[in-house]
Amino acid sequence: MKSKKRSMEQIIEEQIQRWKLMQIENPIEKPGVSIITISREPGSGGSIIAKQLAEKLEIDLFHQKVLHEMAKNADVNTQLLKTLDEKGLSILEDWISSLVHDRYIWPDQYLKQLMKVIGAIGKHGRAVIVGRGANFILPSDDCFRVRVISPQQVRVQNVVKRFNITENEAKRRVIRTESDRRAFIRKYFNAEIADPVNYDMVINTGTVAVDNAVTAIAAFVGAI
Numbered sequence: 001m002k003s004k005k006r007s008m009e010q011i012i013e014e015q016i017q018r019w020k021l022m023q024i025e026n027p028i029e030k031p032g033v034s035i036i037t038i039s040r041e042p043g044s045g046g047s048i049i050a051k052q053l054a055e056k057l058e059i060d061l062f063h064q065k066v067l068h069e070m071a072k073n074a075d076v077n078t079q080l081l082k083t084l085d086e087k088g089l090s091i092l093e094d095w096i097s098s099l100v101h102d103r104y105i106w107p108d109q110y111l112k113q114l115m116k117v118i119g120a121i122g123k124h125g126r127a128v129i130v131g132r133g134a135n136f137i138l139p140s141d142d143c144f145r146v147r148v149i150s151p152q153q154v155r156v157q158n159v160v161k162r163f164n165i166t167e168n169e170a171k172r173r174v175i176r177t178e179s180d181r182r183a184f185i186r187k188y189f190n191a192e193i194a195d196p197v198n199y200d201m202v203i204n205t206g207t208v209a210v211d212n213a214v215t216a217i218a219a220f221v222g223a224i
Contacts, residue, residue: 034125043155
């Protein structure tokens, strides 16, 4: 357990150091959409798509566990905000205020931290963000929002193969995770995670191969 925790802390620390270095170097941004958010049904292959997409575009990948760790750690949160300049911080505060007002939400401490984390990542740009309601936090004009779905039976079989468990166990895991994610979005954003209006692209991996999905997303964000 300790080695996993150190590994996560190291990942976060290395990312923060890269952002600090970028502040000094002030690199020229490449054209195209800077942030891609991936929301996915459990077992749909959304995480695999996110990983391959980040590799293809040579940009950062932030998955759910990293986002959660960054949001719950106040010290990391403070370090993260220090990587933004005064203008970036001002824009971030405006984003958060607008989100709270427009969605009529009353954020608890965790959501406040999460919004700051995802907002800061959004300001730095060049990243794929997986889960945690990122598509509801970032302005739609500043990101490309993807939803990955698949028929339940396909997802169950994917989970069976990935975790080497029985079909019944896999189905229970899929249903439980799906319910948890739906509840998270409803609680914090007063929204429905499966509503297609919340996304720019919806991909069904029951009919679209992962490689083709990655190529399609990359094409839409103007990377190829």
